Amino acid sequence: MYISIPPSFISRPHSSLRMRVPFILGLWATLTLQSFAKSTSITTHAFSSKEVSTPLAFKCSGSISATFKKRFKLIQVQIIHRHGDRTPITSMAEKDYWHGTLPSPSLLSRLAEGTTIDRSGSDGSKVAHAAGGIGPFGKLTKLGMLQMVEVGSRIRDELQLDEEDGTNLVDEKGTLHINSGRLFTSTDPLHPSKVKITSTDFPRTIQSVQALLMGLFPLGYDGEIEIDARHTDIMIPDPQPRLSQEQVELERELSKRQHLIEREE
Numbered sequence: 019m020y021i022s023i024p025p026s027f028i029s030r031p032h033s034s035l036r037m038r039v040p041f042i043l044g045l046w047a048t049l050t051l052q053s054f055a056k057s058t059s060i061t062t063h064a065f066s067s068k069e070v071s072t073p074l075a076f077k078c079s080g081s082i083s084a085t086f087k088k089r090f091k092l093i094q095v096q097i098i099h100r101h102g103d104r105t106p107i108t109s110m111a112e113k114d115y116w117h118g119t120l121p122s123p124s125l126l127s128r129l130a131e132g133t134t135i136d137r138s139g140s141d142g143s144k145v146a147h148a149a150g151g152i153g154p155f156g157k158l159t160k161l162g163m164l165q166m167v168e169v170g171s172r173i174r175d176e177l178q179l180d181e182e183d184g185t186n187l188v189d190e191k192g193t194l195h196i197n198s199g200r201l202f203t204s205t206d207p208l209h210p211s212k213v214k215i216t217s218t219d220f221p222r223t224i225q226s227v228q229a230l231l232m233g234l235f236p237l238g239y240d241g242e243i244e245i246d247a248r249h250t251d252i253m254i255p256d257p258q259p260r261l262s263q264e265q266v267e268l269e270r271e272l273s274k275r276q277h278l279i280e281r282e283e
Contacts, residue, residue, distance in 0.1 A: 086194040092201050095177060099169065101226040102162025107151045108273040112282040116154040121163050121225075129163070129228045132210075132239060136246045137219065147250070150220050158222040163229045170233025177201040178208060210239045218254060219247040 105116045121129070150156055179185070179200035187195040202208045213231075217223045224245060231243060 086188070086192055088191075088193045089196060090193065090199070091196040092199055095201055097173065099226070099230070101158060101220075101222045102165040102229065103159045104162055104222050105151070105155050105157050105159060106273055106278055107149060107156040108269045109152060109155050110273060110278065110282060113154055115282055119159040119161070120154055120157055121160050125163075126225060129225060129232065132242055133228055133231065134242050134244050135219075135224060136244050136248060139248055147220070149254075156220075156222065158225045158229075162222070162226065166226045166229035167233040170230035171236065172233075173230070174208065174234050174236075179203045208234070210235070210241055210243045213243055214246075215243065216246045216249060216253070218250045220250075 105119060110116060177200055179197050179202065181204060185197065185203075187198045189195070197203055213234075215227055215231075217227050224247060227245060
């Protein structure tokens with residue numbers, strides 16, 4: 019998981035962003051969360067080492083009329099993530115076994131509720147990408163779906179302010195971290211209108227971000243969230259890697275890995 023955020027947030031020792039999803043180049047989706055609340059006298063310098071704070075000294079609530087050397091407020095988070103666990107892309111021998119690892123059609127339909135896919139500009143004539151897999155292969159598994167729901171839940175926990183712990187934080191250098199470095203509060207809550215999503219146009223990546231949204235909005239939401247799936251070619255470093263003979267041979271070798279063979283036994 020890669021998250022692009024101001025240093026006032028990444029430097030907070032108690033906010034470790036404990037999301038155990040590896041950031042690996044491949045097929046991915048991006049998620050942008052934005053806070054629209056207005057504030058005054060706020061300065062942000064993303065990734066400026068001079069602005070990184072030392073461990074926090076104390077919490078404070080209420081008015082912020084006191085004078086502080088610097089004030090930080092988190093205004094946007096960008097997340098780049100891979101899909102959840104999937105079946106092998108290369109066709110394996112035991113199709114029935116791999117079919118059994120997939121979510122049911124009814125579950126996928128439930129997962130897609132509240133989202134729309136933007137494929138505008140496509141006439142449907144484009145050749146299917148080989149990385150999409152055939153049949154049960156290259157698909158998101160039930161485990162992968164649960165992984166992404168958990169990621170969404172963790173993102174919500176990290177970005178939503180628990181106001182019982184105080185509203186603001188001040189570090190040892192006198193820097194004020196408004197809303198304790200969190201993006202959303204009770205007065206400026208997380209809402210679908212503050213979420214923007216771009217995904218590659220593969221079932222496993224779209225379903226992954228839909229599962230993430232289920233974790234991000236556990237009680238559901240009104241309206242719909244659009245998933246922009248129009249930019250697959252520019253989101254994948256090599257749009258058609260499997261047109262290379264070397265890639266085909268590599269995929270065949272990878273399909274012989276022991277842990278995959280054992281799962282079919």
